[in-house]
Amino acid sequence: DAKTTQPPSMDCAEGRAANLPCNHSTISGNEYVYWYRQIHSQGPQYIIHGLKNNETNEMASLIITEDRKSSTLILPHATLRDTAVYYCIVRVAAEYGNKLVFGAGTILRVKS
Amino acid sequence: GAVVSQHPSRVICKSGTSVKIECRSLDFQATTMFWYRQFPKQSLMLMATSNEGSKATYEQGVEKDKFLINHASLTLSTLTVTSAHPEDSSFYICSARSPYGYTFGSGTRLTVV
Numbered sequence: 001d002a003k004t005t006q007p008p009s010m011d012c013a014e015g016r017a018a019n020l021p022c023n024h025s026t027i028s029g030n031e032y033v034y035w036y037r038q039i040h041s042q043g044p045q046y047i048i049h050g051l052k053n054n055e056t057n058e059m060a061s062l063i064i065t066e067d068r069k070s071s072t073l074i075l076p077h078a079t080l081r082d083t084a085v086y087y088c089i090v091r092v093a094a095e096y097g098n099k100l101v102f103g104a105g106t107i108l109r110v111k112s
Numbered sequence: 113g114a115v116v117s118q119h120p121s122r123v124i125c126k127s128g129t130s131v132k133i134e135c136r137s138l139d140f141q142a143t144t145m146f147w148y149r150q151f152p153k154q155s156l157m158l159m160a161t162s163n164e165g166s167k168a169t170y171e172q173g174v175e176k177d178k179f180l181i182n183h184a185s186l187t188l189s190t191l192t193v194t195s196a197h198p199e200d201s202s203f204y205i206c207s208a209r210s211p212y213g214y215t216f217g218s219g220t221r222l223t224v225v
């Protein structure tokens with residue numbers, strides 16, 4: 001019951017901004033958008049999350065459209081170490097609290 | 113920040129045996145933990161939600177009797193793969209809800225031979 005759609009892969013030049021889109025057109029009003037990334041054979045790493053306002057931290061920026069049906073993760077200056085699978089996730093309400101249901105993700109390849 | 117430790121990182125077992133995977137929250141208490149499975153080149157699939165002091169909640173299609181989950185304390189959840197078969201070979205990852213969000217363990221690579 002993944003609620004997000006992402007492009008399967010993207011390339012980005014080293015030092016340039018990487019803009020990763022995500023569609024979550026069925027998101028509910030109180031569901032947060034989370035972004036995680038996974039480097040091969042490791043556990044997912046938290047990047048950022050938001051509800052409706054744009055968010056920024058030391059890793060990235062998250063831009064959420066006003067209707068909340070889509071968002072974009074921005075890595076301002078991509079490095080080779082940012083090559084990973086990036087997951088856009090909607091936090092779903094469940095019987096015992098909220099849970100993260102992963103979509104297919106985007107493979108980001110940063111090239112020199 | 114919050115740290116989740118998962119052990120072992122790799123395990124090889126014989127078909128028909130059981131394997132236990134541990135997930136510990138090191139610097140926070142986790143009333144809720146999550147278990148995921150990931151096959152090669154696929155995304156993470158949520159298997160179950162583990163709740164301290166109560167029965168786990170399994171996702172549709174996940175066999176409760178095969179994947180036993182115990183969450184007996186606020187810092188430890190275990191996943192036991194019973195009567196393992198080669199098709200159970202996968203990457204198993206736990207996650208815990210911390211004051212900082214959802215923190216993931218480093219995963220366990222299970223190979224059943």
